[in-house]
Amino acid sequence: EDQVTQSPEALRLQEGESSSLNCSYTVSGLRGLFWYRQDPGKGPEFLFTLYSAGEEKEKERLKATLTKKESFLHITAPKPEDSATYLCAVQAGNTGKLIFGQGTTLQVKP
Amino acid sequence: GAVVSQHPSWVICKSGTSVKIECRSLDFQATTMFWYRQFPKQSLMLMATSNEGSKATYEQGVEKDKFLINHASLTLSTLTVTSAHPEDSSFYICSASLTSGIYNEQFFGPGTRLTVL
Numbered sequence: 743e744d745q746v747t748q749s750p751e752a753l754r755l756q757e758g759e760s761s762s763l764n765c766s767y768t769v770s771g772l773r774g775l776f777w778y779r780q781d782p783g784k785g786p787e788f789l790f791t792l793y794s795a796g797e798e799k800e801k802e803r804l805k806a807t808l809t810k811k812e813s814f815l816h817i818t819a820p821k822p823e824d825s826a827t828y829l830c831a832v833q834a835g836n837t838g839k840l841i842f843g844q845g846t847t848l849q850v851k852p
Numbered sequence: 853g854a855v856v857s858q859h860p861s862w863v864i865c866k867s868g869t870s871v872k873i874e875c876r877s878l879d880f881q882a883t884t885m886f887w888y889r890q891f892p893k894q895s896l897m898l899m900a901t902s903n904e905g906s907k908a909t910y911e912q913g914v915e916k917d918k919f920l921i922n923h924a925s926l927t928l929s930t931l932t933v934t935s936a937h938p939e940d941s942s943f944y945i946c947s948a949s950l951t952s953g954i955y956n957e958q959f960f961g962p963g964t965r966l967t968v969l
Binding site for chain 2: 773774776778783784785786787788791793829833837838839840842843844845
């Protein structure tokens, strides 16, 4: 059964304290791994798509990496405005459906 | 680019009435759209996959007759919650799929908060 597990569930950081969020997955025929940011009461905001092991993508303070079993979202020198829930999802097969993890809620304190 | 809108952003209705939610891809054509619901402090749960010009595919446990989905054009899908009850209160989010070659990415709308009294 396809499965996505994110850890930790919640993470509190001080401003400037770098860390990583983990997304472990079990899926047959990975088509892509997605990272989204979601603020309370809003829809998920697209961050990255990774398609193959070894791929890396960066955007401002965020960097996403992918292996055959997991993905990391590295946050460098976070700011309070980075506080949000970060969702990881995998896409398998030809339907385009995404399987979401439970998310990691990040709080960055000034 | 890749903007998806939803309307309305929130709606309050009485039990037994029907509510229609629209999802539009504003700057691209989406052959496939998806509908999710999200309960507080939980992740997104896929309800159905909507393909333009064909019947929607519903996930196991989702009532087809209660959640009517229509995908009439490449930029518009609608979700109608029929005979809504308080347990249908939730945050409904749509996404639209943008395909380019072998790459397939999904962009989400801002969501619709439904409260059934």
